[in-house]
Amino acid sequence: MSAASSAHAHELSFWRKYIFSTDHKVIGKQYLLTGLFMALIGGAFALIFRWNLANPGTLTDKQYLMFVTYHGSIMFFWVAMPILLGGFGNLLIPLMIGARDMAFPVLNMLSYWTFFLSVVLLVASLLVPGGGFSGGWTLYPPLSAIPDLYMGAEPGTILLLLALALEFASMLMGGINYVATVFTMRVKGLTFFRLPYFVWMQILAAFLFMLSVTPLIAAVFLLLMDILLGTHFFRVTAEQAGSPVLFQHLFWFFGHPEVYVILFPALGILAEIFTSQARRPLFGYRTLVWAGIIAGILSFLVWAHHQFVAGINPYSAIGFSILTVIISVPFSLMLIYFGITLAGGSIRFSAPMIWALGAYAMFIIGGLTGLPLGALTSDIYFHDTYYVVAHFHYTVFTIVILSSIAGIYYWFPKFFGRKLPERFGKWHAILTLIFYNGFAFPAFFLGMAGHPRRYADILAYNYLEEFQWVHQLMTISTILLFAVQIVFAFVFIRSIFAGEQVTDPNPWRATTLEWLAPSPPPHLNWGDTQPVVEHGPYEYAVNGELAKQGIDFLPQGKLYRLQKLPEEVAHHLGGKGEQSESEVEKATS
Amino acid sequence: MRPDLAEGSEVGWLVDTAIDIVTIGIIVVGVLSFIIFIYALIRYRRTRQPFALREAPVWLRRIVYLDIAVLLFDLTLLSFNLYAWHEIMIDADDQYLLRKAQEEGAGFVRVQVVGRQFFWAFIYPGADQTFGTTDDYTTGNIMIVPENSYVVVDLTAKDVLHSFFIPEFRVKYDAIPGQRTRVWFKTTEPGTYEIACAELCGDKHYDMRAVLRVVSQEEWEAWVARRSNGVPGIVSGTLHAFGGGEHRQKSFSSSLSHSGSVSVQELSAN
Numbered sequence: 001m002s003a004a005s006s007a008h009a010h011e012l013s014f015w016r017k018y019i020f021s022t023d024h025k026v027i028g029k030q031y032l033l034t035g036l037f038m039a040l041i042g043g044a045f046a047l048i049f050r051w052n053l054a055n056p057g058t059l060t061d062k063q064y065l066m067f068v069t070y071h072g073s074i075m076f077f078w079v080a081m082p083i084l085l086g087g088f089g090n091l092l093i094p095l096m097i098g099a100r101d102m103a104f105p106v107l108n109m110l111s112y113w114t115f116f117l118s119v120v121l122l123v124a125s126l127l128v129p130g131g132g133f134s135g136g137w138t139l140y141p142p143l144s145a146i147p148d149l150y151m152g153a154e155p156g157t158i159l160l161l162l163a164l165a166l167e168f169a170s171m172l173m174g175g176i177n178y179v180a181t182v183f184t185m186r187v188k189g190l191t192f193f194r195l196p197y198f199v200w201m202q203i204l205a206a207f208l209f210m211l212s213v214t215p216l217i218a219a220v221f222l223l224l225m226d227i228l229l230g231t232h233f234f235r236v237t238a239e240q241a242g243s244p245v246l247f248q249h250l251f252w253f254f255g256h257p258e259v260y261v262i263l264f265p266a267l268g269i270l271a272e273i274f275t276s277q278a279r280r281p282l283f284g285y286r287t288l289v290w291a292g293i294i295a296g297i298l299s300f301l302v303w304a305h306h307q308f309v310a311g312i313n314p315y316s317a318i319g320f321s322i323l324t325v326i327i328s329v330p331f332s333l334m335l336i337y338f339g340i341t342l343a344g345g346s347i348r349f350s351a352p353m354i355w356a357l358g359a360y361a362m363f364i365i366g367g368l369t370g371l372p373l374g375a376l377t378s379d380i381y382f383h384d385t386y387y388v389v390a391h392f393h394y395t396v397f398t399i400v401i402l403s404s405i406a407g408i409y410y411w412f413p414k415f416f417g418r419k420l421p422e423r424f425g426k427w428h429a430i431l432t433l434i435f436y437n438g439f440a441f442p443a444f445f446l447g448m449a450g451h452p453r454r455y456a457d458i459l460a461y462n463y464l465e466e467f468q469w470v471h472q473l474m475t476i477s478t479i480l481l482f483a484v485q486i487v488f489a490f491v492f493i494r495s496i497f498a499g500e501q502v503t504d505p506n507p508w509r510a511t512t513l514e515w516l517a518p519s520p521p522p523h524l525n526w527g528d529t530q531p532v533v534e535h536g537p538y539e540y541a542v543n544g545e546l547a548k549q550g551i552d553f554l555p556q557g558k559l560y561r562l563q564k565l566p567e568e569v570a571h572h573l574g575g576k577g578e579q580s581e582s583e584v585e586k587a588t589s
Numbered sequence: 590m591r592p593d594l595a596e597g598s599e600v601g602w603l604v605d606t607a608i609d610i611v612t613i614g615i616i617v618v619g620v621l622s623f624i625i626f627i628y629a630l631i632r633y634r635r636t637r638q639p640f641a642l643r644e645a646p647v648w649l650r651r652i653v654y655l656d657i658a659v660l661l662f663d664l665t666l667l668s669f670n671l672y673a674w675h676e677i678m679i680d681a682d683d684q685y686l687l688r689k690a691q692e693e694g695a696g697f698v699r700v701q702v703v704g705r706q707f708f709w710a711f712i713y714p715g716a717d718q719t720f721g722t723t724d725d726y727t728t729g730n731i732m733i734v735p736e737n738s739y740v741v742v743d744l745t746a747k748d749v750l751h752s753f754f755i756p757e758f759r760v761k762y763d764a765i766p767g768q769r770t771r772v773w774f775k776t777t778e779p780g781t782y783e784i785a786c787a788e789l790c791g792d793k794h795y796d797m798r799a800v801l802r803v804v805s806q807e808e809w810e811a812w813v814a815r816r817s818n819g820v821p822g823i824v825s826g827t828l829h830a831f832g833g834g835e836h837r838q839k840s841f842s843s844s845l846s847h848s849g850s851v852s853v854q855e856l857s858a859n
Contacts, residue, residue, distance in 0.1 A: 061792035136789045142766060143749040143791060236766035244750055244765055278633070279641040284653070309752070310763045311770050314678035318671060325663040332659045340649055343629040344642040357630065364622050368615040375666060377607035377673040381591075381759050384752060384787040448591055450756035452787040455795035463592045463756055463783055541641040552640065 012523075020113075022105035023523050024090045025415060027112050031086030032408075034119065035079050039401070040489060042074035043482050050439075054468075054475035056457035064456040065134035066153075070126065072137030073160070076258070077167050078122060080400040082115060084265040085171060085209075088407055089178055089202050091415055095514035096196050098187030098531040098557065100524040100569065103180035111173035118166035125159030133157040136454065138255075141234035141247050145226040158227060161220050168213050168220075175206035187513075189533030189557065193289070196512045196537040196556075197282060198268030204292050205264040208257040208299065216254035219247055245311050252303035259395070260299045264292060266403035267334060270356050273410050274338055276510035277353040278345025279552055281538040284337045291337075295330035302327055308379045317376050324374035331367060335360070345541075350508075351425025355406030358433045359398050366394030369444065387447020393440040401432070408492075413507050417520045418499030424491055431484045438477030442470045511539055511556050524569050526559070533557040595757040597777030603673035604759035614666045681773055686739045695775070696738030696806075704744070704751030704764035707793040709784060713816070726816045730799040735809035736779050744770045752788035755801060763788055776803045 012021075021027060049067040052059040059067070090108065094101055102108045126132040130153040135143040139161075147157040182195070182203050222233040232242040275282050282288065304312050304320040338360060347353070369391045372378040382388060405428075412420045451464055458464040458471070506515040513531050514521075539554035546554070565573065591608075594601045632638070683699075690697040701712040701720055711732045715724030734740045744753050746764040753772065754761040762772045779802075786797035804812070 061795075065789070065792060065794075134792070140750055140789070143789065146749075241767035243767070245768070281643065283645055309761050310750075311765045311768055314674065317678070318674065321667065321670070321674075322664075325667050326660070328663055329656060329660050333653075333656045336652060336655055339626065339629065340645050340652060343633055343649055344638075344645055345633050346635050346638045346641040347630060347633050348635050361623070361626060364619060364626070368619045368622075371615055371663065371666060372608060372611045375607065375611050375670040377604055377670040377677065378611050380677070380761050381604050381608060383761060384754075450592055450754075450785075452752075452754065452785055452795075454789045456792075457795050460796050460798050461783055461785065541643040543643060 020109060022101070022109045024094050024102045024105070024108060025521060025525075027108050028087050028090030028092075029415065030112050031082045031090060031115070032088075034116070035082035035087055036489070036492070038074055038078040038082070038119070040485070042071050042079055043485060045071040045074065047478055047482050050471075050475045050478045052456060054472040056459060059456070061456045062131070062134050065136070065454065066126075066132045068454055069134050069136050070132055073164070074122070075396070075400060076137065076262075077164060078119060080262040080396070081167070081171055083400070083404045084262050085178075085202070085205060086112065086115065086174055088198075088265055088269065088404075088411075089174065089206075091411065092514060093178055093181055093199055093202055094185070095517055095521060095525060096199050096512055097182060097185060097190055098513050098526070098533065099181060099185040100526060100566070102177045103184055104177050107173050108177050111170045111177065114166055114170035114173065118163045118170060121159050121163035121166060125156045125163060128155040128159060130154060130156055133160045138251060139220075139223065139247075140251075141223060141226065141242075141244050142236060145223060145235045147227060154227065158224065161224050161227075165217060165220050168217055171209060172213065175209050178206045179203055179210075187531050187533055187557070193286060194533060194536050194556070196268075197271035197285065197288060198265070200289050201264035201268030201271075201292060204296050205261045208264070208296050209261045212254045212257035212261075212300065215250045219250035219254075223247065245307070248307050248310060249303070252306045253300070255306065256303045257296070257299045260296060262399050263395070264296075266359070266399040267292075269403050269407040269410070270338060270359060271341075272510070272512065273352050273356040273406055274341050274345075274360075275538045275540060276508045277348045277350055277356070278342050279348075279540045280341050280345035281536075281540050282337075283340040285536070285538065288334060288337055291330040291333045295327060295334075298323060298327040298330070302374075305374050305376075305379070308376050309383050321374060321376040325371070328367065328371070328374075335363060335367065349426075350409075351420070351422050351429065352406050352410035354426055354429040355402055355409060358429055359402035359406060362394055362398040362402060362433075362436075366391065366398055369394060381450065382447055384453050385447040386443045386451045386453060389453055390440055390443035390447055393443070397436060397440065401436075405429075405432075405488075410508070411514075412495070413502040414505075414514060414517075414519050414521070416496050416499070418495055418501055419507075420495050420499065421491065428484060428488055428491075432481065435477045435481035435484065439474040439481060442474050446470055506555075509553055511535070511553050512537055513556055516555060516557065516559055524572055526569075528562055528565055528569070528573065529559040530562050531557040531559050592756050594759070595755075595774075595776075595780065595782060597775065598758045599775045600677050600773070601757070601759040603676055607670045607673045610669050611666045614662065618662065677773075683741060686741060686773060690739045696735050697741075698734055698738050699741045699743070700732065700734070701743045701745070702732075702753055702764065703747055704753065704786065704790070704797075705747035706749065706791050707786075707797045709751075709753075709786075709797065709799040711799075713813075715816070716813075732784065732799060732801045733809070733812060734776055734801070734803055735806055736776050736803055737806070738776050739773060740776060741771065741773045744772065749790050750788045751786050751790050751797070754785045754787040755782055756785065757782045758801075761787055779803050779805050779808075 018026060045067045049059065049064050049071065052064050090102070133144065133147065133153055133156050144157060147154045182199060222231070225231045226233055226235050226242070232240040234242045234244050234247045236242055236244065271282055271288070302320055302324045304316060305324040308317050308321070373382055373388060373391055409420055409425050412418070446467055449464070449467055451458065451467060458467065502519050505517065505519050508515070513533070516531055517525055533556055535554050535556050537556050539556070541552055542554050546552070591605070594605055687697050699714060703710040703712065709730055709732070711728045712720065713726050714720045715722065715726060717724055742753065744762055744764040745768065746766045748766060750766070751764040752761060753764055755774070758774045760772050760774050762770050764770065782801040782803070784799040784801050786794055790797065
């Protein structure tokens with residue numbers, strides 16, 4: 001945490017510096033570390049219920065469902081969103097656009113602490129009498145609306161719903177901040193079509209989240225009213241009939257864009273890593289941006305493909321199915337363009353690159369296996385079977401774990417000033433990919449066999465009995481997968497404090513602005529300099545004079561020394577407002 | 590890996606064909622993608638290609654047209670799905686199925702299914718062929734239908750969402766409280782199949798198992814006659830007396846054939 005200008009820096013107290021900090025980098029690290037910690041908890045939960053699947057009867061039925069429910073909720077809302085949006089978004093957006101902090105630093109702090117409160121409520125919901133909610137992360141009523149009758153976990157359910165509402169509120173604050181920051185605080189020369197792809201993906205994700213989350217917050221509060229006040233929005237009794245299907249519409253109207261809210265930043269991470277590790281400009285940058293926008297718009301029109309056999313009009317199912325299949329066009333375009341970025345490059349198989357390539361390969365499987373679910377007739381058979389489980393693990397695990405860890409290996413030197421061990425990173429990637437496929441791929445076969453999801457025990461069924469060994473295989477893979485991540489957790493923590501120090505601020509020889517800043521960047525990022533953007537974001541494989549010197553890239557901008565420091569910077573650096581000559585400092589390369 | 594398709598199931602054939610077309614399509618495209626991907630990684634590794642190309646080669650830029658191929662591929666895969674969906678979900682209303690049954694000389698049976706926590710109730714209309722009359726009769730966790738018949742199932746649920754799933758007939762639809770939904774299938778030969786719940790409905794979700802028995806025409810008629818002659822119908826309100834899901838009954842041995850018919854007690858034992 002040593003700021004480069006610490007010699008005469010204005011010292012903040014410990015609390016203001018590390019706990020209630022308004023610095024986007026500290027908040028980003030808080031989000032990242034909280035998210036990684038929750039990932040271990042979510043993973044441990046998976047391990048517990050997978051153990052039960054291999055050895056039926058270890059858990060009670062309710063415990064099994066509770067762990068399944070919390071695994072899903074935690075991984076989506078308390079791991080994916082904090083790491084990809086809160087973590088990488090906060091760490092990278094201001095640096096990539098040359099800003100000194102977010103547009104609303106205090107709101108940013110509030111966002112994290114609201115998130116932290118939601119974590120507290122989440123943990124509390126597990127510990128209250130009756131245990132946690134066990135009706136699935138999709139919260140479908142009436143099961144969730146009448147918890148005392150059906151699952152015996154009323155306090156847990158209420159706390160989980162409140163935790164979700166707070167989590168959405170915190171991510172909304174983040175989203176507003178990202179959009180405001182990118183729209184107002186780009187440095188000179190940084191036009192919208194010079195933004196790194198990652199920043200584009202972050203603001204698209206923020207927009208998708210802001211536009212889609214409102215119905216879900218409404219649904220959560222209606223559900224709370226059903227539980228607490230006895231209303232009948234989703235409950236059905238002999239006297240009054242609510243509509244359980246209405247909840248599904250509200251949930252999936254949010255749920256589908258939500259997948260892209262976490263997918264987009266992951267694709268952004270891949271774009272940054274692919275270009276710098278293949279030394280290649282991002283192929284079709286503008287088209288990729290438009291593909292993201294179109295996919296984002298389409299994501300609002302496909303929600304009912306989760307409900308083909310859930311009581312919707314069969315005619316509307318046809319429309320939703322066609323739209324769902326059309327949405328594969330922008331995404332396959334993204335994957336094809338990323339592939340062309342790789343082909344023709346000069347690929348370095350560094351640790352982050354192996355992670356990113358693994359993620360790319362898994363996205364191919366995840367995307368293709370979505371087709372039998374989006375196609376409405378084959379979905380009759382696959383709906384709510386393990387096929388769905390396999391498909392969304394190939395997409396969401398890829399997003400949440402593979403892409404995030406790729407990003408962690410890539411940007412770790414920038415934000416912690418130390419390196420993660422490279423060789424370990426490669427083995428980590430390869431072992432993770434093997435064990436991940438070891439648990440996720442067999443699930444396709446279970447789905448083909450018609451194995452419904454969320455069964456604590458399959459021995460009740462003759463047609464499923466023979467697949468018990470598949471569950472055992474999947475459980476072994478999960479245990480090994482988790483063990484590898486535990487090792488990574490230790491290596492990660494060790495590297496923060498005792499990793500090899502980096503001297504070069506730009507170890508990957510990458511172009512985007514964050515690599516101009518010192519590692520780690522000081523408070524307010526740029527000290528007494530200011531970046532000015534002169535190129536697009538991916539000027540790799542350049543020809544001419546520089547290439548003869550062995551430099552194959554142009555940094556996106558240059559650092560200029562400021563004649564007059566902005567007030568807050570001057571204050572932070574110790575009141576030396578009127579300093580230095582108008583010397584132009586060459587960008588470090 | 591799929592359980593064997595029930596003999597002659599029309600819905601099953603449509604669903605299976607849809608699955609096969611899409612699955613073969615994605616396997617072909619997936620394998621091709623992986624071959625190209627791995628080739629590109631090997632061909633453009635740093636040791637072989639020390640300097641990246643600034644512009645994509647012309648032949649690579651043409652690959653963009655692949656995306657149009659993707660769309661065509663998707664829609665081709667979807668087209669059979671749309672046809673099958675139309676056949677299963679839109680065309681096949683009761684009138685259509687009844688007409689078809691008459692043309693083929695097949696039977697036509699209607700059953701109401703009520704899902705409630707960890708228990709399926711099957712309601713038959715009785716001799717007057719009308720639901721909601723006093724001669725209706727109800728079975729618990731066992732569904733009996735005649736061979737060579739079109740079976741129309743009206744679904745609903747008493748408490749929470751359930752999903753009526755007969756894997757071997759490829760039939761699945763949610764049972765929703767306060768709403769009626771519908772599935773249908775065609776039987777040919779006598780046989781015994783399993784019915785599962787596919788929508789999370791509570792802690793015994795995995796144990797909400799029922800049995801579908803397709804019986805011969807004679808057995809069916811004998812059973813209907815016996816049920817119509819004085820064995821009182823069970824109103825659905827007392828269904829909990831069956832205590833569904835308490836005990837695992839995996840045996841199909843309590844066959845209908847040894848007595849030619851079954852009593853309510855025998856049914857409830859299943």
